Amino acid sequence: QPQTGRFYSPLVLSIAREEGISMADLEYLPGTGSEGRVTKKDILDYVAGGKKPLSGEASSPKPQAPS
């Protein structure tokens, strides 16, 4: 499920920006932090895993091609 309006820490946003992960993608990234928050580790794991398309792939517009 996309998590619209979810809080992202400045660091998570910075990593997303640097790695070309769109907000739309971010919303599908599962968070392991308190109350489902996406942590630095969650997004770095996603980056390390090759930024595989998330479950929301079909419904979310994807500006960049997966690497």
Added chain:
Amino acid sequence: MALQYDLVVVGSGPGGYVAAIRASQLGLKVGVIERESLGGICLNWGCIPTKALLKSAQVFEYLNHAADYGLKAEGVGYDFGAVIKRSRGVAEGMSKGINFLFKKNKIDALMGTGKLLAPGKVELTKADGTKETVEAKSIILATGTRARQLPSMPIDGQKIIEYRKAMTMEQLPKRLVVVGSGAIGVEFAYFYRTMGSEVTVVEYLPRIVPVEDEEVSRQMEKSFRKIGINVLTSAEVTKVDTSGAGCHVTIKTAKGEQQVECDVVLSAVGVQTNLENIGIEELGIKVEKGRVIVDDFYQTNVPGIYAIGDIVPGPALAHVASAEGIICVEKIAGHHPEPLNYQNIPGCTYASPEIASVGLTEAEAKNQGYDILVGKFPFSASGKASAAGVKDGFVKVIFDKKYGEWLGAHMIGANVTEMIAEVVVARKLETTGHEIIKAVHPHPTMSEAIMEAAAAAYGEVIHL
């Protein structure tokens, strides 16, 4: 019949007593076994009494430098016994406070020595030798540490002493050699030097406060030399001859062997865990390098038996022990605590200047392959430091260039131990440098130096 609890804690230090209070809040019936004084090393022989001594030293410095502030004082001195007595009084007051908190939280203080008999069973041996069995669903070991001894420096309690004796001396040693320059060694060196002893610090590694960032070590050494402390690094005490009137200390340095005469040698070479005779071997609890091995929520390999504080791996600090205790009992009570992030633990040294740091040092960050931005702001450029007359020291911050992560902060100077919490919280909240630069710090404060150091890392510093 055996005493029955939901939870029994062995040891009432900041690991044990905090775990007990949190457990009681969560509805558990708790007993705490303690063989000495409630509050453990921290309240009775560690954090608290040393800070009381250091406060006396700090005020004594003010008395001696009254003229710097336009003030006058004659006949400046002290009653060494009164300084010690004040420290003991503060420690006793804190220990009594734990007694009060235990009563308030309906926690039983079971005075005596605890030993594991089996999962769910602890034997309590009281001072008079009588034994009792205590049963509990969960058992937490929090037995802490004691001073480590080196073969070259057997502690005799008179000429070669450890921290307990160092904080209860009958009189000021004229000449003191402190072996080891971790927080404990440095705090005592500063205290005794300020009170008037001739002090030599001997450190095995190439720099004092060796866990700190190199620049911090350099500043600390400079400050120590300024007040007349003899600092020997890359140096090792090979022998202490106590046969004469004083002590004859043989020190191996890069430049050859050196002899130092003194009255007392303080061995501050680290701590050793209290794991003897508590049933560890009998129950097959896993221990490695003197520390009990636990999972993320402090359970040992034996279900229902937990361990926290100085006896488990991680930095041996009071706030770590307490945090571990809370997480441990929240898990026991069925909550879902997050595991402790050991990368975000602040460390403090309360000499003058104070040291406070968290995260990676510059060298560590480089070794881990980070491309880093470093910012440094000296207190000599701080308005508050000028007004207060405390211009020594700096704040140094380290950011990851790529993502902006705040990798580490290293501070040395007045009040920095009160400033490091900002960094801990900001890192926990996953800040980047940008937010710190743009967070409006109050003027004039020492804390502005954090904002300025962050700005320096990004080429935006104002006051440099």
Added chain:
Amino acid sequence: MALQYDLVVVGSGPGGYVAAIRASQLGLKVGVIERESLGGICLNWGCIPTKALLKSAQVFEYLNHAADYGLKAEGVGYDFGAVIKRSRGVAEGMSKGINFLFKKNKIDALMGTGKLLAPGKVELTKADGTKETVEAKSIILATGTRARQLPSMPIDGQKIIEYRKAMTMEQLPKRLVVVGSGAIGVEFAYFYRTMGSEVTVVEYLPRIVPVEDEEVSRQMEKSFRKIGINVLTSAEVTKVDTSGAGCHVTIKTAKGEQQVECDVVLSAVGVQTNLENIGIEELGIKVEKGRVIVDDFYQTNVPGIYAIGDIVPGPALAHVASAEGIICVEKIAGHHPEPLNYQNIPGCTYASPEIASVGLTEAEAKNQGYDILVGKFPFSASGKASAAGVKDGFVKVIFDKKYGEWLGAHMIGANVTEMIAEVVVARKLETTGHEIIKAVHPHPTMSEAIMEAAAAAYGEVIHL
């Protein structure tokens, strides 16, 4: 030919000089017009010299209480002239520092009085009366404030004085009446009382430090009474008769009229903006209630003319002026700064105890309709406070029950001005109470009280 700049700043206080330095970093050619001393009120007559005086008072307190720490001092006293001289020296040093920073950043200090002639044009009148025209694409007004005068207390500079005189007295007034109990009034009241004056504080509102949380005001009043300050609240000075040897002050209180005899009356009833004769009216720049009206990036209604610091709405504080200056010039330079969040500005008072606060008070939070959780942790329960002998005061925190937002923090006690930055940063990073409770604060520090107060709000406090 007229002097040409990208940016001209009128006034070199913490608004103006910081704006100038940041602008120079961003590549602008900058001139700063100043009619008095570089650094403005803050460095020369405000934040810095008062903190120097307060440090002398704090050390003087230590001298007088040496025995509490096991220490001895006889013949304790001071040379009042030396105390003042130290403070002036610190201020001068800071002002010279700005000179150095201007040189380093290639900023021209244009000494004289500035007046707007037109957008892009400022007239500079030098001390010798010669005039020069300065041209710049952008102009920032940062002319600051001066002491406000009440008709009932016309300032004569001898018996009825304002802050400049209060920090340069030739001798200690035996009896002092301080009118107004904001930060400035309270800091001087503490300073003079500690140095030995008989001090009366008169506050028109029902409590001293009236912008603070009510509990802070109550604690401050208690601390003031403890050191023998006569505190009169809901009280108004209606007349000061200076015809005799001293001053005869008539004060209207709820219980009727009261007369207080004193040597000096310090008027500390707020500040008034310096907006006269700078071309405001001629250019039609919008002013309301004595403040220049600006947009989110400090542009006035006249394009190219900006205003920052004490002359615009918002709290009249140095760190606000600086933050505004930085945002203003970043915008001018084409960056995209975020507007300043005026809800997250810390305020500090540097008496003893210190006060530091940010965000909503309990009353404000309730008035705004929040359902709140309040947590309070007294320093009497803090180990560090016990060791340091500074047990007065507390940390009080306010969270929104529904979302957990940290609405406000209010601290009073030793060192709290160094602790409030944690709250500012945490609030900027949109924390909830949970993160603060779980952020490992170092032990033993006063800063632990923040974590404990947050825990208290959620029923998880350990040391209460």
